[in-house]
Amino acid sequence: MGIRTGDQYIRGLRSRQPEIWLQGRKVTNVCEEAVFRQPIHEIAKLYDMQHDEKYQEKITHICQETGERVNNAFLVAKTPEELQAKRAVYEAYAKATFGLMGRTPDFLNIVLTSLYSNASFLERYNPQWAENAKNYYKVVRDQDLFLTHAIINPQNDRSKSSHEQSDVYTHLGAVEETPEGLIVKGAKMLATLAPITDEVIIYSFPGFQPGDERYALAFAIPIDTPGLRIICREPMQDGIRSVYDHPLASRFEEMDALLVFHDVLVPWERLFLYNNVEAANLLYPKTGIGQQPAHQTGVRGLLKLQFATEVAMRLADSIGVDVYPNVQNNLGELAQSLESLRALLRTAELEYETLPSGELMPGYVQLETIRGLLPKLYPRAIEVIQIIGAGGLLMSPTDSDLEHPELVADMEKFYAGRVGISGTDRVRLFKLAWDLCGEAFGQRLLQYERYYTGDPVRKLAIFYNNYKKFHACTMVDDALSVFAAKTR
Numbered sequence: 505m506g507i508r509t510g511d512q513y514i515r516g517l518r519s520r521q522p523e524i525w526l527q528g529r530k531v532t533n534v535c536e537e538a539v540f541r542q543p544i545h546e547i548a549k550l551y552d553m554q555h556d557e558k559y560q561e562k563i564t565h566i567c568q569e570t571g572e573r574v575n576n577a578f579l580v581a582k583t584p585e586e587l588q589a590k591r592a593v594y595e596a597y598a599k600a601t602f603g604l605m606g607r608t609p610d611f612l613n614i615v616l617t618s619l620y621s622n623a624s625f626l627e628r629y630n631p632q633w634a635e636n637a638k639n640y641y642k643v644v645r646d647q648d649l650f651l652t653h654a655i656i657n658p659q660n661d662r663s664k665s666s667h668e669q670s671d672v673y674t675h676l677g678a679v680e681e682t683p684e685g686l687i688v689k690g691a692k693m694l695a696t697l698a699p700i701t702d703e704v705i706i707y708s709f710p711g712f713q714p715g716d717e718r719y720a721l722a723f724a725i726p727i728d729t730p731g732l733r734i735i736c737r738e739p740m741q742d743g744i745r746s747v748y749d750h751p752l753a754s755r756f757e758e759m760d761a762l763l764v765f766h767d768v769l770v771p772w773e774r775l776f777l778y779n780n781v782e783a784a785n786l787l788y789p790k791t792g793i794g795q796q797p798a799h800q801t802g803v804r805g806l807l808k809l810q811f812a813t814e815v816a817m818r819l820a821d822s823i824g825v826d827v828y829p830n831v832q833n834n835l836g837e838l839a840q841s842l843e844s845l846r847a848l849l850r851t852a853e854l855e856y857e858t859l860p861s862g863e864l865m866p867g868y869v870q871l872e873t874i875r876g877l878l879p880k881l882y883p884r885a886i887e888v889i890q891i892i893g894a895g896g897l898l899m900s901p902t903d904s905d906l907e908h909p910e911l912v913a914d915m916e917k918f919y920a921g922r923v924g925i926s927g928t929d930r931v932r933l934f935k936l937a938w939d940l941c942g943e944a945f946g947q948r949l950l951q952y953e954r955y956y957t958g959d960p961v962r963k964l965a966i967f968y969n970n971y972k973k974f975h976a977c978t979m980v981d982d983a984l985s986v987f988a989a990k991t992r
């Protein structure tokens with residue numbers, strides 16, 4: 505089939521009946537549920553972009569194997585041009601969502617592509633796992649499916665490993681093997697957008713201990729597989745508030761969910777790893793499933809930071825405060841953060857690594873540096889918006905106030921900004937800024953940037969330990985050689 509349209513994506517959602525729990529009730533028709541309607545529409549638009557002549561050549565290509573047009577996220581890049589072709593889709597999707605949707609379809613498509621191109625890792629443990637992963641990549645590519653993922657255990661007792669939790673099946677684990685497949689039970693989190701996806705892929709960050717064998721799992725199943733329960737967090741928008749009042753929150757909220765597996769059957773052909781702690785711990789570092797998505801998240805994060813920076817700049821200009829050096833300093837700082845990340849991303853793409861298979865991998869150090877900086881730079885950008893908008897951020901009236909005949913004159917007089925910025929213009933801008941920096945929606949966006957790539961504390965420690973391996977600190981040796989010269 506190849507690339508789907510938005511309509512085909514929505515028809516796919518309608519054809520399934522996953523068990524979704526939202527605010528204490530079962531959702532029977534996800535497409536008609538107010539909370540999900542707009543996010544579904546935003547994802548559908550991304551699917552439609554694949555058919556739009558403005559984007560098609562940039563973000564899709566003809567698959568050599570099938571002759572069908574597929575998304576560039578499925579490319580195994582062997583040339584710098586192909587790396588750029590992949591970047592084009594990350595950029596197009598991030599621009600369409602202002603970088604605010606983190607788990608657009610391209611994200612997990614990259615994970616799968618990397619698993620496919622590095623399936624030799626799985627082959628070393630079990631050739632069937634490798635075969636399954638490769639076949640699954642083709643299914644997702646050719647049917648253009650939208651995946652969610654859950655790679656974290658529920659947050660019960662982090663000081664204990666999976667097999668030490670109070671119940672054997674608190675964390676997702678294998679129960680028994682059957683002729684049809686593996687029965688699994690327990691929970692996994694934090695499946696962003698799960699209610700509006702087609703399938704879910706399960707794997708884990710490293711951290712398994714001996715004794716955790718039953719939890720060492722990787723597989724993918726349809727989102728409506730019997731026994732799979734999706735428990736949504738409290739929504740951060742009700743799907744009813746007007747786009748005018750909440751121009752971002754009403755459009756781009758990504759629902760997050762806990763996935764509970766009640767004796768779910770994973771068909772053997774959908775199993776990629778099982779009962780092997782070593783393989784589960786090495787899956788993430790050895791298959792590029794962490795590294796390749798960092799290119800997508802780098803592009804998306806850059807655009808999100810650019811958006812926040814532009815909002816801060818516009819805010820300052822609209823009320824005439826960007827004439828003050830303190831405000832200019834804050835804005836200059838954001839601009840420099842943004843340009844540093846832009847340069848890092850460019851360098852990552854230029855200084856790619858070529859794997860033995862011929863696949864190109866954007867530079868690890870640069871992408872990991874972006875990952876390390878964004879959890880600090882994005883919250884700072886949000887803080888600058890709060891500082892510049894100050895009390896005005898809390899003063900925006902609603903759409904209905906602005907339109908009320910008795911209030912119109914007051915609105916235009918007292919809510920206007922500097923000369924040239926009308927009351928309506930200023931309120932619109934401040935509402936946009938408040939969605940980003942004040943609303944629960946904006947707080948989630950902040951939490952996303954802090955944690956989407958894992959715990960930033962441990963990630964930075966891992967980065968340093970890797971960095972140390974190829975930094976012999978030889979400049980210090982050169983400086984110290986002065987003593988050797990003196991003794992001679």
Ligand SMILES: Cc1cc2nc3c(=O)[nH]c(=O)nc-3n(C[C@H](O)[C@H](O)[C@H](O)COP(=O)(O)OP(=O)(O)OC[C@H]3O[C@@H](n4cnc5c(N)ncnc54)[C@H](O)[C@@H]3O)c2cc1C
Nearest residue numbers: 653654655656662693694695696951952955956958959961
């Ligand atoms: C908005 C959002 C969306 C997300 N979407 C997804 C998704 O779609 N799919 C998915 O799988 N995951 C997703 N994640 C989950 C993300 O992977 C995790 O949040 C991240 O890995 C951190 O894990 P945790 O939240 O369980 O925090 P924890 O690991 O429980 O950490 C809590 C605190 O304890 C500290 N801590 C815990 N353990 C240790 C330790 N061993 N050593 C030192 N300090 C420690 C941490 O530094 C942190 O401060 C999402 C997260 C967010 C916030």
Ligand SMILES: Nc1c(O)cccc1C(=O)O
Nearest residue numbers: 615793794797956957958
């Ligand atoms: N956070 C990630 C994820 O959820 C899946 C794959 C990769 C990552 C990552 O940022 O490394």
